[in-house]
Amino acid sequence: MEIIESPREMQQWSEAARHRGETIAFVPTMGFLHEGHLSLMREGRRRASLLASSLFVNPTQFGPNEDFARYPRNFERDCEMMRTVPVDVLFAPRPEAMYPPGSQTWVETTEITRGLCGAHRPGHFRGVTTVVAKLFNIVKPHVALFGEKDYQQLRAIERMVRDLNFDIDIVPAPTVREPDGLAMSSRNAYLSPDERRKALSLSCALRAAAAAFKEGARRPADLVAAAARILESTPGVKVEYVEAVDAETLEAIDSIERPVVVAIAARVGNTRLIDNIVLNPQRPQAELN
Ligand code: AMP
Secondary structure (H helix, E strand, C coil): EECCCCHHHHHHHHHHHHCCCCCCEEEEECCCCCCHHHHHHHHHHHCCEEEEEEEEHHHCCCCCCCCCCCCCCCHHHHHHHHHCCCCCEEEEEEEEHCCCCCCCCCCCCCCCHHHHHHCCCCCCHHHHHHHHHHHHHHHHHCEEEEEEEHHHHHHHHHHHHHHHEEEEEEEECCCCCCCCEEEHHHHHHHHHHHHHHHHHHHHHHHCCCCCCHHHCCHHHHHHHHHHHHHHHHHEEEEEEEEEEEEECCCCCCCCCCCCEEEEEEEECCCCCEEEEEEEECCCCCCCCC
């Protein structure tokens, strides 16, 4: 696996590869890899002749009181895990190379990032779409993979790619879970054993919403109530939001005629966790994967 730090060198690597007729799949990450990241990489491997990944803890997507400084990092371990896939090239820039003094250009989606996490993390998605746009211009992939775990992020990036005419296929990948249902996340490393047990309430809540849906509930408020009951009965879990919104636009709906996403953000101790499930009235039997 080649490791490249400089944006210019990365562009040259990709230009040369494209010139040779290779296709490039790309999986951007913030590192501290787990099976969720690896599943995206393996899917990327299948979809192109070369696989690129990036490791960059992007400062512009963290708020002033968020966990940028303490975000878990382990470069050597991440490289080892990428080699098992295998990843062909890792782009791992320094923050100064991504945001040199004088940087002042932002990429921002509007409606799609107004609600859910966007309402609770001002500036977060602006940081995400800006860094992903930069990474796309640096890595020059044909296809890029994003996890459904970060559902609003996936939708925002799809929107950005359409709106700004990026010539890149965005491929969504399903959420990878621990055997007991907890969605894998680098932030799970923050959880104490007691918090780890309480964190299960998120996936339990989504299962409860899916069960209500299966039994015929077709009002978003009923799905939210089913999920909220579980979360609110778990001491030590502080709900930031539970919402059931249109899975495409992320806008509020009155009744469910098209796919709906039930999305949760909650704090378990000091750790902010998110999870979601998409429910489709055409296939009401669907369960949490
Ligand atoms: P991150 O390193 O958290 O920025 O995540 C990098 C990519 O991995 C994003 O596209 C995430 O949506 C995806 N990802 C994170 N956790 C999971 C998971 N449990 N299952 C599938 N994809 C994931």
